[in-house]
Amino acid sequence: MKSQLTLQSDGEFAAFIGIDWADTKHDICLQAADGVQREFAVLPHRPADIDDWVVTLRHRFHGRPVAICIETSRGALVYALQKYDFLVLFPINPATLAKYRQAFKPSRAKSDPTDAQIALEILMNHRDKLKPLRPQSSGIRTLTLLLEERRQIVDEQRRLTNRLISNLKQYYPLAHEWFENKNTTLFCEFMARWPTLKQLRQARRKTLEAFFREHNCHHHKLVEERLASIKNAVPLTEDPAIIRPKQLLVESLVEQLRITLKSIARFDAEIDALAPTLPDYDLFRSLPGAGPTLAPRLLVAFGEQRDRYSSAAEIQMYAGIAPVTERSGKQHWVHWRMQCPTFMRQTFVEWAALTIPRSYWANAYYRQQRAKGAAHQAALRALAFKWARILYRCWLTRTPYDESKYLTALKRRGSTLLSLPVLTEAAQTA
Structure with a gap:
């Protein structure tokens, strides 16, 4: 056929x-x-x-x-x-x-x-x-669904964490203050073992020290500060009508969070095993700031079919990073694209943010946009828009991105980015 x-x-x-x-x-x-x-x-x-x-x-x-x-x-x-x-x-x-x-x-x-x-x-x-x-191939389609489903679980993790923080503030603020990052096994096991301040105070010093050692908390000064804060902590409330229901809810949320973290780890292992086996993975893995997290996401954003997008503009519009221009009579306005694959747009914008400290021209371009009055997110979308054109060319020709070559091209075109201090040395060596 x-x-x-x-x-x-x-x-x-x-x-x-x-x-x-x-x-x-x-x-x-x-x-x-x-x-x-x-x-x-x-x-x-x-x-x-x-x-x-x-x-x-x-x-x-x-x-x-x-x-x-x-x-x-x-x-x-x-x-x-x-x-x-x-x-x-x-x-x-x-x-x-x-x-x-x-x-x-x-x-x-x-x-x-x-x-x-x-x-x-x-x-x-x-x-x-x-x-x-x-x-597309079975590998690309599998990776696409793995990444999308993982994102759903991460969103669920964020929802659980926010609920935990909200409830801890109402009866057990010390636990909230101690652990800046709640998405860890350390936090889950701590809360499962000592879900209230009263139970924490009943724990022996040696038990607490052993717990932190078992979870790789070997910083003596930090452990001492935590033990002192337990001794001096003032309960927010001692009303059992508040503490007991909140305790049960927090214990339930911690159990869900623990399962969610394990699920994310399983998805990560599956993605890490599959992504490097796909033909274009190295092309995206070598990008500044991509790494093992965003390289698979960029890979599925472009796919493997080179006729999937007819131009860089097509992927910019499809991904939602190209602004929409509307004209009617004498009126003219520009706004961001409403209809687009949200996860794909997030991929480009999140990766663009990671390139700022790793790419000379990206750093300069971002600062240039900010100097023009653009908000942080607007500047990131503008940077992602610019990166998409570069990536499209690399992907179409199967050519790895080379920062020095791009800086040379900017110099040849007389780009104003080269006049910014962050690029002066790089431009001279390019």
Whole structure:
């Protein structure tokens, strides 16, 4: 069978289908390529029913390619349909379908069969603006999901930590003051052992010293300060009506936090084992500030298909780091992009921040943006925008980034960045 891109341009589809998916059932609108009649159906979300429906399509259209438009690029239905080589999926943004519907129904009336029909119309009338879903290798897709799911667990860890801090401040502030970082095994084990100030005071000095030694707290002065603070601590409250409920809640949160930390460690181990086996990993691992944490995230942001992005501007817009310009009459305003993969945007911005102390020109560019009045986050997004162009070129040509070469290019173009003090020495040696 021909590639999906060829099929899209050759118009060899036997039928076109719009699907409005849901958890328990999917509304379908189908039109054969050689017909004008549209058929509506409801497909239960069960593997056997989906398989029977696809087998019927294959038999009806003699195995010829069938185009399907669906408002998602992942999920149970997409995973189920990707098994069949004659189906070509065209994912669209849900906002696209909603705006299309609103354009012809200002009343905002909505129904699942209507949405399936709208998806079909978008597919048939605007297919030149859609891209077929072309799954990347198993390794890249596995790494992508590992990173995204890990991020979800990290967000859960942050939520638990914030709740812990809030409750400790209400009955046990000493524990909060002692441990600046709550996302550690040390903190979890300390709180599990001494969840109240009263219990902590009952502990023997030798027991506390042994506990800190077991957890690699060998700084004698720090241990002495902690022991002294226990002796001199004044309880915030001694009301059992407050302490007991808060104690039980904190113990529960600590147990959840302990499990969350173990889960993150398991994901980290899986990512660390998989990422270095992928072809482009070294390209991103060598970037300033990337390291083993952000290199995998940058790798999946670009992917392995070199025709995935037609230009640097495309990835800048898709990632949400390119500003949006709106013009109407004499009015003109610029704002940041609302619709984008949030995790991908976070990846570029977080990495850009780490390059500031590690790249001469990045440091200078960030300070230049700040001097122009840009806020910290706005300056980081501007730096990420600039980095994306550089990374796109490196990724497209499979060429590792070289700071000295880039500084030489800046010097050749007469960039104003080279006039800043931080770059004077680097520019002279470049």
